[in-house]
Amino acid sequence: MxxxxxxxxxxxxxxxxxxxxxxxxxxxxxxxxxxxxxxxxxxxxxxxxxxxxxxxxxxxxxxxxxxxxxxxxxxxxxxxxxxxxxxxxxxYIPDSETFSPGLVRKKNNIENISLCFRQLHQSNIKFCNEFNAFSEYKKYQHILNLKHDHDGIYHNKMLVEFFYKTEKILDRLNKDRCPCHNDLVAENIVKSGDKIYLIDWEYSGMNDPMWDLASHFLECQFNSEEEQIFLTYYFESNIPKESKQKILLFKFMQYVLWPLWAKVKEQYDDNFEKYDINRFKNAYQFMRQYQEQYEK
Incomplete structure (x- = not known):
């Protein structure tokens, strides 16, 4: 256009x-x-x-x-x-500033953003749909199969088996469902004064709130200390035991799901910048980390 x-x-x-x-x-x-x-x-x-x-x-x-x-x-x-x-x-949001991963991780911004996330997650609104990572994965795989794209790394048996195993693990943990954004890259967070806005609700739906936190931590490159600060603000110092377990599972799932999404996007758009394949490879690390911490 x-x-x-x-x-x-x-x-x-x-x-x-x-x-x-x-x-x-x-x-x-x-x-x-x-x-x-x-x-x-x-x-x-x-x-x-x-x-x-x-x-x-x-x-x-x-x-x-x-x-x-x-x-x-x-x-x-x-x-x-x-x-x-x-x-x-x-x-247009007046006097707005779009975040970068570095700005997101500044302590005063961590506090304000965590409170915005909590406001969303604790609200009583009901989205008209559910975001289901397993359904999304099947949809992307179906598209790739129709395109006859069978790049091995996207069909790794070990990762695929553990991806589906996470569904049973999550069923055993406390299941939470609340309105979620589901794509909390830094560019989807905007600051105007002390006010935080979340934009681009394309992937929004009812989901576990820890998916949003995992998304934010991954895409904004949080280290463990910064994650702890965020969780302390978000949970008001009362961090539930299973929250970190779910966040680790969701990190793994996102590093399997979103590179697959990017692979599908490449099929339709020659100008689409190739997704960092290392993200998919890093799914191994999260899988191993989870197995060492929670399956021994």
Whole structure:
């Protein structure tokens, strides 16, 4: 979508004057393309979905869940959302700063972000869907099989067997279900003053809250000391025994699941940057760590 097409689209959908001066600036994005939109009276963000995202994302769920967390005050207001194309327009967060992994790990930010996560997880809202890592894994494997892609590392018997074993392990642990974001990379966390916002709810759904913490720790490169600080704030110093066990399991699962997602994405988008294969290899380390700590 070039700038002229975007301008025509914005004039139509936002009911703007056709002579309105609209400034469009690309502001990045990993899977999607995002643009800052400036008009005389508005400052917005336009999200144009990446190639083949319809194979991964249920836009009806995303729209519903985004609206619920907006009412909580942790997501910007959605101005326009097309559940067919996935094109979305949201209000720009004023004085906003998007985090990097390094900024996320600063102590004052750890506290504020942990409180935002807790606010989400302890809320009484109900998302319309469940995020199930095992169903997602089967879906991605099915797509790769249809594409006749059988790269060995993505079909490693030992990792696949342990991945499915985690389902039985989790059944024995305390099962929690609450609204979760499920993709808490640093870029999906925005700061405005002392206020924290979570954006891009594409993978949101009811899930165990420790999945969100595992996601955040992995993607933002927390060390063990930083994880402990985060957990202390999140649990108000009363850290449940099974929380660290679940976080370790979810780290393993995410290092199996997301590289598989990336492999599927590569099938449709030649320009998609290849996912770090070492992440998949690191799943071995988490598997071994879990077995040494909890299966002896």
């Amino acid at each position: 070039n700038n002229q097409i975007m301008k025509s689209f914005l004039i139509k959908e936002l009911n703007l004057n056709k002579y309105e001066n609209i400034k469009i600036t690309a502001i990045g994005g990993i899977t999607n393309k995002n643009y800052l939109i400036l008009t005389k009276k508005m400052k917005l963000v336009l999200r144009v979905p990446g190639v083949a995202t319809e194979n991964f994302i249920n836009r009806h769920n995303e729209k519903n869940n985004s609206e619920l967390v907006f009412k909580m005050g942790i997501n910007p207001e959605t101005i326009y959302f097309d559940t067919i194309s996935g094109i979305k327009i949201t209000q």
